[in-house]
Amino acid sequence: MEKPTTVKILKFYPEKCKGCLDCEKACSMVHFKTKEGGDKSAIRITKTTNGYTMHVCDQRGLCLDMCPVGALTRRKNGVVWLDKEICVGCQACVAFCPIGAMRKVDIRIEPFKCISCGSCVRACPEHALELVEVPIKKIKQVVYHKQGV
Amino acid sequence: MVEGQIPVEEYKTGNTDHTWDLVKLQTAHKVKATFSYKKGEVNKGFANRTLYINLTTGVIKEKPVTEDMKKKFTGGRGFGLKLLWDSIKPTTRWDSDENELLVTTGPLCGTTQYAGSGKSLCLSISPATNIICDCNVGGFFGPYLKFAGFDALEIQGKAKEDSIIVIDGEKGTVTVETAPLEEINTHLLSEQLTHMYATTDTDKCRQKVSVISSGVAADHSYWGCLNFSFYDIRRKVPRIKQAGRGGLGTVFRDKRLKAVVVKVENVGGLSNHPADPVKAAAVGTKLHKEIRDLDRYQCNMRAVGTGHLVEIMDAYDLLPTENYRFGSFPKASKIYSPKFYEHFTKVIPDGCWHGCTLACAKTVDGYTVMTGPYKGEKVTVDGPEYETIGACSNMSIWDPLWILEFNFYCDTYGIDTISAGTALAFYMEMYEYGILNKKRCDGLELWFGNADAVLEFLHRLANGEDGPFLSVASKGIRRVKDWIIKNGWGDKKLVEDAGMESKGLEYSEYVTKESLAMQGGYGLTLKGPQHDEAWLIFMDMVNNAIPTFQMKAEALHYFPMWRTWFGLNGLCKLPWNDIEPANNAEMPEPNKVPEHVQNYVELQNAVTGWNVTKEDLILQSERCYNWQRAMNVWLGRGRRKDDWIPFRSMGPVTEMEYMSRKDRYDKQLVEKLGLAHTDVDKMTVKEKMNRLYEFRRNQYEKLADAVYYRRGWTPNGVPTLQKMKQLGFTDAKMLKVIQDTIAADEKKGLNVWGGVYAEGEQPPSSEKRYWETWK
Numbered sequence: 001m002e003k004p005t006t007v008k009i010l011k012f013y014p015e016k017c018k019g020c021l022d023c024e025k026a027c028s029m030v031h032f033k034t035k036e037g038g039d040k041s042a043i044r045i046t047k048t049t050n051g052y053t054m055h056v057c058d059q060r061g062l063c064l065d066m067c068p069v070g071a072l073t074r075r076k077n078g079v080v081w082l083d084k085e086i087c088v089g090c091q092a093c094v095a096f097c098p099i100g101a102m103r104k105v106d107i108r109i110e111p112f113k114c115i116s117c118g119s120c121v122r123a124c125p126e127h128a129l130e131l132v133e134v135p136i137k138k139i140k141q142v143v144y145h146k147q148g149v
Numbered sequence: 150m151v152e153g154q155i156p157v158e159e160y161k162t163g164n165t166d167h168t169w170d171l172v173k174l175q176t177a178h179k180v181k182a183t184f185s186y187k188k189g190e191v192n193k194g195f196a197n198r199t200l201y202i203n204l205t206t207g208v209i210k211e212k213p214v215t216e217d218m219k220k221k222f223t224g225g226r227g228f229g230l231k232l233l234w235d236s237i238k239p240t241t242r243w244d245s246d247e248n249e250l251l252v253t254t255g256p257l258c259g260t261t262q263y264a265g266s267g268k269s270l271c272l273s274i275s276p277a278t279n280i281i282c283d284c285n286v287g288g289f290f291g292p293y294l295k296f297a298g299f300d301a302l303e304i305q306g307k308a309k310e311d312s313i314i315v316i317d318g319e320k321g322t323v324t325v326e327t328a329p330l331e332e333i334n335t336h337l338l339s340e341q342l343t344h345m346y347a348t349t350d351t352d353k354c355r356q357k358v359s360v361i362s363s364g365v366a367a368d369h370s371y372w373g374c375l376n377f378s379f380y381d382i383r384r385k386v387p388r389i390k391q392a393g394r395g396g397l398g399t400v401f402r403d404k405r406l407k408a409v410v411v412k413v414e415n416v417g418g419l420s421n422h423p424a425d426p427v428k429a430a431a432v433g434t435k436l437h438k439e440i441r442d443l444d445r446y447q448c449n450m451r452a453v454g455t456g457h458l459v460e461i462m463d464a465y466d467l468l469p470t471e472n473y474r475f476g477s478f479p480k481a482s483k484i485y486s487p488k489f490y491e492h493f494t495k496v497i498p499d500g501c502w503h504g505c506t507l508a509c510a511k512t513v514d515g516y517t518v519m520t521g522p523y524k525g526e527k528v529t530v531d532g533p534e535y536e537t538i539g540a541c542s543n544m545s546i547w548d549p550l551w552i553l554e555f556n557f558y559c560d561t562y563g564i565d566t567i568s569a570g571t572a573l574a575f576y577m578e579m580y581e582y583g584i585l586n587k588k589r590c591d592g593l594e595l596w597f598g599n600a601d602a603v604l605e606f607l608h609r610l611a612n613g614e615d616g617p618f619l620s621v622a623s624k625g626i627r628r629v630k631d632w633i634i635k636n637g638w639g640d641k642k643l644v645e646d647a648g649m650e651s652k653g654l655e656y657s658e659y660v661t662k663e664s665l666a667m668q669g670g671y672g673l674t675l676k677g678p679q680h681d682e683a684w685l686i687f688m689d690m691v692n693n694a695i696p697t698f699q700m701k702a703e704a705l706h707y708f709p710m711w712r713t714w715f716g717l718n719g720l721c722k723l724p725w726n727d728i729e730p731a732n733n734a735e736m737p738e739p740n741k742v743p744e745h746v747q748n749y750v751e752l753q754n755a756v757t758g759w760n761v762t763k764e765d766l767i768l769q770s771e772r773c774y775n776w777q778r779a780m781n782v783w784l785g786r787g788r789r790k791d792d793w794i795p796f797r798s799m800g801p802v803t804e805m806e807y808m809s810r811k812d813r814y815d816k817q818l819v820e821k822l823g824l825a826h827t828d829v830d831k832m833t834v835k836e837k838m839n840r841l842y843e844f845r846r847n848q849y850e851k852l853a854d855a856v857y858y859r860r861g862w863t864p865n866g867v868p869t870l871q872k873m874k875q876l877g878f879t880d881a882k883m884l885k886v887i888q889d890t891i892a893a894d895e896k897k898g899l900n901v902w903g904g905v906y907a908e909g910e911q912p913p914s915s916e917k918r919y920w921e922t923w924k
């Protein structure tokens with residue numbers, strides 16, 4: 001299988017964001033078929049004193065080597081994907097994600113994450129989100145290699 | 150060097166490939182017994198039934214798990230004790246037809262969110278000790294057994310020919326089949342059966358199969374171990390964890406079992422159907438994060454596993470070297486954990502159950518075997534763990550490759566690395582003194598460090614050769630002591646004191662000479678000298694936190710009870726204190742790791758829906774601990790004389806040992822025994838050793854007095870009727886056993902304290918039969 005060399009990740013333009021959270025609502029629609037957003041959204045927008053910030057998976061893939069059952073893979077398009085049919089709900093990826101982008105919500109044992117589907121980009125009325133293509137080797141991170149000893 | 154993010158299917162170990170005609174192997178099976186059962190769901194951690202198989206009669210049936218059983222025995226090892234009690238007799242020995250081999254799970258077993266939740270508990274009457282031996286083992290079998298429908302598996306009787314048991318959780322069937330053509334050695338057999346019973350020829354399906362197996366050497370030794378498999382989808386091999394101690398593999402092979410296979414339909418995050426899945430996930434995730442942030446600064450388990458202990462033990466004079474004569478050695482740095490890290494495969498989740506992020510189960514892939522029948526093959530070696538490395542340092546083997554070789558062959562031949570290593574170290578010491586020699590050792594040159602001879606010993610054992618030495622040596626230190634003494638080859642006192650066994654079981658790998666509490670941790674145990682009941686060396690020796698007998702006794706009450714609790718639930722002990730919260734040292738009683746104890750309270754409540762407190766957890770353990778001791782009493786052991794330990798674990802047996810730590814011992818003669826400096830200087834080494842011997846032996850007896858009292862036992866170590874009733878036991882047969890034993894001990898004058906108390910010192914109680922006034 002040909003390995004992906006690039007992946008699309010979300011880019012955020014905070015100066016354009018007005019905090020309507022339509023992106024979150026669109027995301028929770030993808031993952032949980034609800035417009036609730038919030039905990040059920042893989043993308044989170046937070047208001048700070050300096051405007052808005054975005055919190056979402058950057059597809060670095062540190063979690064890939066954590067999964068004991070191979071439920072996490074990098075797909076053909078480079079996106080880090082969790083197959084919830086295979087997942088055994090151990091939460092290792094949730095806890096080890098250095099940026100907390102693998103999310104867990106009470107109603108389901110299997111976690112969920114951004115799949116770069118672009119729903120949020122399309123939903124944003126202010127064009128504050130964009131999917132940009134980046135080389136995987138630039139963002140890739142592996143777990144515990146050369147750590148410790 | 151592996152760089153990570155390699156797709157699961159593309160990872161290669163470099164191991165030698167095997168191809169087998171699985172159809173031919175399976176066609177040769179003859180089905181001897183079958184049983185169909187209604188599949189059911191696990192409810193709040195319990196499958197609510199156990200599986201009974203009799204290999205002699207072919208009877209297979211299920212037994213219900215009652216609420217009373219849960220209340221009194223909790224689960225796991227507790228259930229095992231209850232089932233054994235119902236099935237064996239006081240005269241049952243390891244090879245009796247009615248002896249059972251039990252594999253149990255526990256209510257928290259199979260949880261994926263909390264690290265270390267996949268343990269199986271195995272029990273049987275041990276060939277080494279003739280009492281109950283319990284082993285806590287990883288791998289997928291326990292969780293799968295429960296998800297297939299059973300809280301415990303009970304195997305009684307013996308098959309007439311080599312057989313396997315197949316528990317198919319997909320179809321809801323259990324079969325006993327002959328298996329004449331399969332291999333016996335684990336690294337091959339577990340691979341054959343994993344492939345044979347996987348529903349489709351994929352790694353995902355192979356991961357849903359787990360196999361228990363042993364090996365050919367278990368047929369000829371009392372050190373037989375059980376290997377529990379867990380299929381690794383990256384390495385594409387069934388990896389293994391061992392139920393090592395006490396010869397359960399010997400019992401397994403005596404029952405003519407080649408393997409037990411279990412297969413599940415599905416494994417998910419909620420297969421245990423916890424009462425409160427949100428709570429279970431929250432407490433588990435909290436621990437995962439602690440491991441992520443702190444493991445590399447604490448134990449470094451994720452990188453090197455339990456091998457990180459080697460350098461610590463060496464630094465504190467606790468690493469057993471040359472049969473525990475010394476606790477450190479100039480060559481020890483050759484086997485420190487960085488040396489094994491060079492060989493370990495990196496960037497693969499190494500937990501022996503899903504979700505164990507402490508991940509101590511390291512492997513060396515593509516290891517080239519150096520000796521024996523598999524010479525030249527490339528294999529995956531699981532380990533080595535600290536105990537295996539310590540077993541080798543005990544034999545003065547300082548080369549990581551020879552340690553891997555010993556590890557590989559012990560595992561695949563079905564031999565416990567601890568017992569084999571500790572015993573061979575004793576034989577080597579006897580060889581050094583000329584008590585044993587080449588002729589008496591069937592031509593083996595068992596000098597310290599001779600790794601070739603050690604492997605040759607294992608290969609001969611595997612081949613079933615029965616020289617006079619081999620046939621005794623393979624039964625362990627206790628039998629060899631008797632053999633040497635009977636032949637008049639060595640001084641009885643030296644032989645008894647140097648051979649590191651108690652109750653017939655070999656010691657695990659820590660030097661306990663300077664920690665009285667740890668001597669009790671090994672001696673005042675249920676199954677024998679194994680560190681899984683208490684590990685108090687640092688508390689006692691390094692930090693001097695428990696200076697009095699009473700304090701030591703409290704520790705030897707609390708910690709064995711606490712550690713027993715893991716076995717009642719199907720848990721691993723390591724995530725309790727081999728990772729600690731960052732602020733643990735500032736907490737009250739940091740040795741108990743209070744925040745983690747609270748995690749376990751929450752986890753048991755979250756899974757079972759109970760409403761327990763931390764005191765209840767200890768009570769759960771206390772019930773089982775006392776029940777097991779009482780069963781040992783019923784089996785004719787479990788008394789003070791059975792808690793005897795060899796002097797090598799208490800102090801210097803030889804002049805060389807004394808001289809190697811002369812300053813330490815001389816100082817103690819002054820500070821602890823009250824001798825004058827000038828007198829000590831005038832004494833011969835022999836005289837000094839005698840004084841130390843008497844003193845330390847008496848210290849141990851005083852410790853036993855304090856511990857028995859704290860545990861609610863008689864001065865002869867028998868659980869009292871009052872204690873058993875306090876714990877809620879009403880079983881008339883058991884209560885009578887205890888009553889009769891205590892009365893018989895009374896007649897023989899055995900209900901008296903063992904320690905000699907000087908003026909101003911007090912035994913734990915001055916009242917005779919102090920327990921009779923207990924409510």
